[in-house]
Amino acid sequence: MSAKTDDLIQSLSADLPKVAPRAAARRVALGLSLGGAASAVLMLAWLHPRPDLAQAVMTPMFWMKFGYAAATGLILAGVLTRLAKPAARPGVLATVAVAPFAVVALMAVGRFVQTPPEAQHALLMGHSSMLCPWRILAIGAPMLAGAIWAVRGLAPTRLMLAGLVAGGCAGGLGAAIYAIACNETSAPFLAIWYTLGMMALAVTGGLASRLMRWR
Amino acid sequence: MLAGLAGEAEPYRRLLNELSGLLRGFYARRCPPGVDAEDLVQETLIAVHTRRATYDVGQPFTAWAYAIARYKLIDALRRGRAHLRAPQEEADALFAPPELRGGAEAAMAARDLERVLADLPERSRALIRDVKITGLSTREAAEKHGMTESAVKVAVHRGLKALGGKYGGSDVGED
Known part of the structure; x- marks a missing residue:
């Protein structure tokens, strides 16, 4: 039996191409880029960029939406790269991932308490609150697929956690793409409905973590 | 392992040899009944080889390799012993x-x-x-x-x- 193992070792070490540095991170980046391209096409074809995009990019609110989503997504992409490796711990980066939300939540509360009661409902609900999380879920889905493809080709050993983080990452980046189509302008809306959309993708990722099993 | 990542066959072969000894010890005590521990050793060696890009320079090698070994063990338990043994054995029986x-x-x-x-x-x-x-x-x-x-x-x-x-x-x- 052991002789067979020796043969195996022999043939494994006979076939030994160099490994490029940061190969794992690059694979995650590739998966997210491919998924991101599909997400962007989906957004362009289905929802279209907001008509006033040229003016919107001059406003801080646009960048707050885009920045919140993109920052969360990028931080979680870093966490995902760690979790795609054996013996990985999420690390401090996982704690950092809640920082963008903390900033947005603080601004949302500030905005909310300064708003007269009769306008508060509109502030929270905007005009697309029932659509927003679902759209983020749909637009982030190709990214989740890309993330799962990337991670299952590496070696995750904590699949549930990796699935949740992959979903959160796809949710953040997907929401950033959605921000190009969305014309909501309130911080409370962002804090609630964008976050809900990202969490929906995180849960989806957790449910799909079986797909990350590797042999 | 570093030599292995750089494509040097000889030190890499020695590493896998030593590792196979460690793995045999690891699985000897944990291997579920009905599963051939040597199969798991081999599967783990293959995984170490094909997934070597996930090893971070500076990370303790054994922690990394044992995490793969644990994953393979859980995988074997999950699939049940029949699944693990069947394919190769049936082919061999022919x-x-x-x-x-x-x-x-x-x-x-x-x-x-x-x-x-x-x-x-x-x-x-x-x-x-x-x-x-x-x-x-x-x-x-x-x-x-x-x-x-x-x-x-x-x-x-x-x-x-x-x-x-x-x-x-x-x-x-x-x-």
Whole structure:
């Protein structure tokens, strides 16, 4: 039996191409880029960029939406790269991932308490609150697929956690793409409905973590 | 491991050798009944090799390798022992010497074998026939086909694995 193992070792070490540095991170980046391209096409074809995009990019609110989503997504992409490796711990980066939300939540509360009661409902609900999380879920889905493809080709050993983080990452980046189509302008809306959309993708990722099993 | 990542075969071979000893110890105590610990050792070595890009420079190598070993153990428990053993064994059984089987059964097995082998590409079919049926040594087969010995081993291994995957049943669709 052991002789067979020796043969195996022999043939494994006979076939030994160099490994490029940061190969794992690059694979995650590739998966997210491919998924991101599909997400962007989906957004362009289905929802279209907001008509006033040229003016919107001059406003801080646009960048707050885009920045919140993109920052969360990028931080979680870093966490995902760690979790795609054996013996990985999420690390401090996982704690950092809640920082963008903390900033947005603080601004949302500030905005909310300064708003007269009769306008508060509109502030929270905007005009697309029932659509927003679902759209983020749909637009982030190709990214989740890309993330799962990337991670299952590496070696995750904590699949549930990796699935949740992959979903959160796809949710953040997907929401950033959605921000190009969305014309909501309130911080409370962002804090609630964008976050809900990202969490929906995180849960989806957790449910799909079986797909990350590797042999 | 660093040498392995850089493509240096000899230190890498020594590393895998040492690791296989450690893994044997690891699985000897934990291996579920009915699972061949040596299979797990081999699976883990293959995973260490094919997934070596996930090893971070500066990370303790054993922690990394044991995490893979644990994953493989959990994977084996999850699939249950039958799944783990079936493919390779069933493929091996086809090649058992005829005297171990009855006459009619042998004829049937021979027919099955031809049918099954027909699914493989020309070259691995010829190699499996030479090594597993005719009984040539790996070296003789390598000379006959103008290949290196390790290439013959890999081709035979892959051929058997493909058959196992196809006819083992339980494995199909998992991947």
